[in-house]
Amino acid sequence: MGRIKEIAKGARSLIGSMGVTLKHLKDEPVTVEYPAERAPISPLQRNAIRLIEKEETPGSHNCIACLQCEKICPSNCISITGYRPEGLAMKRPETFDLNFALCSECGLCLDVCPTATLGYTKVYDKAGYTRADFFHDLLEEYRETEEQVVEHLREADRRKKAEREAKRKAEAEAKAKEAGDAQ
Ligand code: SF4
Numbered sequence: 001m002g003r004i005k006e007i008a009k010g011a012r013s014l015i016g017s018m019g020v021t022l023k024h025l026k027d028e029p030v031t032v033e034y035p036a037e038r039a040p041i042s043p044l045q046r047n048a049i050r051l052i053e054k055e056e057t058p059g060s061h062n063c064i065a066c067l068q069c070e071k072i073c074p075s076n077c078i079s080i081t082g083y084r085p086e087g088l089a090m091k092r093p094e095t096f097d098l099n100f101a102l103c104s105e106c107g108l109c110l111d112v113c114p115t116a117t118l119g120y121t122k123v124y125d126k127a128g129y130t131r132a133d134f135f136h137d138l139l140e141e142y143r144e145t146e147e148q149v150v151e152h153l154r155e156a157d158r159r160k161k162a163e164r165e166a167k168r169k170a171e172a173e174a175k176a177k178e179a180g181d182a183q
């Protein structure tokens with residue numbers, strides 16, 4: 001008798017579960033077949049940091065190697081060296097390394113960056129076998145365009161200098177005219 005009761009209980013449970021399945025058969029799926037498919041992630045999601053392309057430096061980041069992100073990082077996971085290309089007012093980074101194994105994704109480096117050139121990657125399932133797998137060279141994606149960007153920045157600096165000169169000259173001429181009119 002006990003066995004029949006067990007079978008009846010199992011059958012009821014099975015029919016109940018089938019009912020739930022049938023009820024939701026036409027619903028849109030809420031899961032994806034990862035890793036073949038990936039769900040969209042929120043633009044606010046934090047992950048490993050990266051240098052982002054900026055309008056003022058087409059094809060590249062606008063890091064000026066000020067080291068503020070390196071200094072503020074509570075996990076000491078950023079390491080940067082900078083250099084000043086000839087004819088440029090600001091520095092550029094020569095190396096920019098991130099030890100993502102130590103990063104807590106706190107976002108302080110993004111907050112402090114004066115050129116807003118730090119952002120997050122969209123990679124949310126980073127895995128590796130050795131520590132070296134978590135060392136990121138943040139300049140890697142921009143090496144090919146670096147020379148071009150430095151030249152673009154030189155040109156922008158030359159233009160700004162010429163504008164300042166023209167303004168200074170115009171102001172000096174206006175002052176001289178004023179002085180002449182007063183006599
Ligand atoms: S997000 Fe935080 S822990 Fe990660 S590199 Fe930036 S400052 Fe350091």
Ligand code: SF4
Pocket residue numbers: 062063064065066067068069070080109112113114115116117118
């Ligand atoms: S704070 Fe910004 S500009 Fe300064 S070194 Fe870091 S990424 Fe570069």
